[in-house]
Amino acid sequence: MAGKVVKRAFWENSFLDRSSLSDTLVLNLKRFTVQSQGGGNVKINDFLSFPQVIDLAPITRPVSETRSLDAPAPSSTSDDPLLYGLVGIIVHKGEATHGHYYSLVKHATGVWYKVDDEKVGIFEESQIAEECFGGVNIKTKSYRVEKKPKNYNAFVLFYRRMQ
Numbered sequence: 001m002a003g004k005v006v007k008r009a010f011w012e013n014s015f016l017d018r019s020s021l022s023d024t025l026v027l028n029l030k031r032f033t034v035q036s037q038g039g040g041n042v043k044i045n046d047f048l049s050f051p052q053v054i055d056l057a058p059i060t061r062p063v064s065e066t067r068s069l070d071a072p073a074p075s076s077t078s079d080d081p082l083l084y085g086l087v088g089i090i091v092h093k094g095e096a097t098h099g100h101y102y103s104l105v106k107h108a109t110g111v112w113y114k115v116d117d118e119k120v121g122i123f124e125e126s127q128i129a130e131e132c133f134g135g136v137n138i139k140t141k142s143y144r145v146e147k148k149p150k151n152y153n154a155f156v157l158f159y160r161r162m163q
Contacts, residue, residue: 015061018082025054025084025159031134032096041096045149047135054159056082088158089132094151101155104128 031044060082089104102116104123114123123131134153139146 016056016059018060021056021060021082021161023161025056025161027157027159029154029157031092031153031155043092043094043096043099043151045134045151045153047133048153049129049133050086050154050157052086053162054084056084083162084159085162086157087160089128089154090156091132091152092155099151104131 027050029048029050032041033044034040035042057080087106091102091104093100093102102114105113105115107113112123112125112128114121131152132154134150137148137150139148
């Protein structure tokens with residue numbers, strides 16, 4: 001799916017009951033695939049941005065709105081937002097067959113920390129895009145431009161329901 005931006009996609013008959021949602025949302029970004037020829041694993045380093053806040057209201061329905069599987073999808077979802085804020089990221093640096101994982105964790109005070117084995121330090125929120133979205137590094141050397149895929153990017157995202 002390289003080069004495409006998916007703005008909004010969900011199956012129209014697939015709505016979640018609000019009461020069934022956990023306070024924590026974990027999203028695994030499938031950044032590995034199996035090659036059709038040779039069968040080896042390949043890491044996908046394409047650019048992939050993700051929001052600080054996700055509203056799940058468009059894919060939920062109120063508990064009171066029950067329907068059979070044959071019934072049409074509701075004409076509208078609840079107007080009340082159902083917000084989840086980003087609180088953690090697992091980053092993978094390396095290739096599909098080897099590499100290193102570390103975490104970015106948002107403390108209850110709003111401060112982000114980088115947890116890399118035994119090293120723990122403050123992490124600037126403004127660096128999340130650079131550290132986690134993947135894409136391409138572009139460097140200018142003398143008379144040429146060098147483009148290399150970033151081999152470090154978000155692998156798992158953790159969101160917490162906002163009050």
